[in-house]
Amino acid sequence: MKLKLILLALLVSNFCQVNAQQKNRTENVILITFDGLRWQEVFNGADSSFMKQQVYLKDPKLKEKYWRDDLMERRKALLPFFWNTIATQGQLHGNRDMGSKVNVTNNQLFSYPGYNEILTGSADNDRINSNDKIYNPNTTVLEFLNSQPAFKGKVAAFSSWDVFPYIINDKRSGVYVSTGVEEVKGTSLTEAEKMMNKMILNLPNPLGEVRLDAFTFYYGLEYLKKNKPRVLYLAFDETDDFAHGGEYGAYLNSANYTDKFISELWAYLQSDTKYKNKTTLIITSDHGRGTTAEEWKSHGQKIPVADQIWMAVMGPDTPAIGEIKNDEQLYQNQIASTMGALLGVEYKNARKPGAVMSTVIKK
Numbered sequence: 447m448k449l450k451l452i453l454l455a456l457l458v459s460n461f462c463q464v465n466a467q468q469k470n471r472t473e474n475v476i477l478i479t480f481d482g483l484r485w486q487e488v489f490n491g492a493d494s495s496f497m498k499q500q501v502y503l504k505d506p507k508l509k510e511k512y513w514r515d516d517l518m519e520r521r522k523a524l525l526p527f528f529w530n531t532i533a534t535q536g537q538l539h540g541n542r543d544m545g546s547k548v549n550v551t552n553n554q555l556f557s558y559p560g561y562n563e564i565l566t567g568s569a570d571n572d573r574i575n576s577n578d579k580i581y582n583p584n585t586t587v588l589e590f591l592n593s594q595p596a597f598k599g600k601v602a603a604f605s606s607w608d609v610f611p612y613i614i615n616d617k618r619s620g621v622y623v624s625t626g627v628e629e630v631k632g633t634s635l636t637e638a639e640k641m642m643n644k645m646i647l648n649l650p651n652p653l654g655e656v657r658l659d660a661f662t663f664y665y666g667l668e669y670l671k672k673n674k675p676r677v678l679y680l681a682f683d684e685t686d687d688f689a690h691g692g693e694y695g696a697y698l699n700s701a702n703y704t705d706k707f708i709s710e711l712w713a714y715l716q717s718d719t720k721y722k723n724k725t726t727l728i729i730t731s732d733h734g735r736g737t738t739a740e741e742w743k744s745h746g747q748k749i750p751v752a753d754q755i756w757m758a759v760m761g762p763d764t765p766a767i768g769e770i771k772n773d774e775q776l777y778q779n780q781i782a783s784t785m786g787a788l789l790g791v792e793y794k795n796a797r798k799p800g801a802v803m804s805t806v807i808k809k
C-alpha cells in the first residue's frame with residue numbers, strides 16, 4: 447500500500463515536471479547565423495566612412511540603397527525585417543551604445559570556436575582553436591536534441607561554409623547537414639530543388655568551396671516545407687568572406703539579402719499550421735570584427751573587440767520588448783541552453799553550458 451502511494455506520488459511529480467517543461471508555446475526553433483556581421487551595422491546601418499573607402503566599388507547605387515542621414519532610417523534600409531518586424535515583435539540585443547552587450551566567451555574570436563560556443567554552450571579554447579575540418583569532440587545542442595525521441599530525425603542544418611559537417615559532427619550526431627557546392631540528392635526532389643541543382647554546378651562562384659547563401663537558404667526552405675523539422679539551423683557565410691576581401695558594398699548587400707531571406711522564411715512559417723505561432727527564431731553571429739577602416743575587415747585574437755556580437759530573438763514565448771536600451775550582459779554560450787529551454791528540454795553536456803537567457807522567455 448505504502449509503495450503504491452509512493453509510486454503514485456512519483457507519477458504525479460513526474461507529470462508536473464513534464465507539464466512545467468511544456469508550458470512554452472514554442473514547438474520549433476530556427477537558429478540563423480550571419481558570419482561575422484558586426485553589431486555596428488545591425489544597430490547603426492551602413493558606416494559612411496567605410497562606404498567612402500569603397501567609392502571605386504562596382505555598385506554605384508550603394509549610397510542610394512543604404513545611406514540615410516537619420517540613423518533609424520539608415521538601419522532600416524539595411525535590415526528592413528529586423529527593424530520593421532523583429533523590433534516590434536521580438537528582441538534585439540547588443541547595441542552597446544545603449545548599454546546592451548553580447549559577447550563571446552571563447553578567446554579565439556573566429557568561426558569554428560564561435561560556432562562551437564553557440565552550439566555547445568561553452569568555449570573550448572584547448573581543443574577548438576582552428577578552422578580545420580576536425581570532427582567536434584563536443585556534443586552540440588543539435589545532437590543532444592536529435593538523441594531525444596521527440597526530435598529524432600527532426601533536426602537539420604544548412605550551411606554555406608563546408609566546415610559545418612565537422613562542427614556538428616554529422617557522422618556521430620546523425621543530424622542532417624547540407625553544405626558545399628554540390629547538388630542535393632534524394633528521391634522526391636521538388637521542382638525548385640531540381641532547378642537549383644542545375645544552377646549550382648553551372649554558375650561562377652566567387653567564394654570557391656563556400657556555397658552561396660541563396661543556395662543555402664532556398665535548399666533549406668525546400669527542406670523545411672517537405673520535411674517539417676522541429677529544429678533547423680541556417681548558417682550563412684557571405685558577410686565574412688566579403689569583409690575579408692574589403693568589399694564593404696558586397697558585405698552590406700549580403701546582410702541585406704539575408705534579411706530578405708529571413709523575411710521570406712517568417713512569412714512561410716506564419717502560413718503553415720505546423721509552425722505558426724509555435725516557432726522561435728534566434729539570430730546571431732559567430733564573432734564581431736574590428737572598428738577602424740582597416741580592422742573592420744578582420745577579426746581574431748589581434749582584434750580583441752571582435753568578441754562583441756549581437757542577438758535577435760522572436761517567437762511566441764519571447765516578450766516583444768524590441769531593441770534593448772538598458773544595461774545588460776548576455777553571452778554567446780547561453781544560446782544552446784536557451785534553445786533547449788524554449789523547446790521544454792534541459793540541455794546538458796559535460797562542459798556546463800551557459801545559463802538560459804531568462805529575458806527571452808516569458809515568465
Ligand SMILES: [Zn+2]
Binds near residue numbers: 482
Ligand atoms: Zn572570418
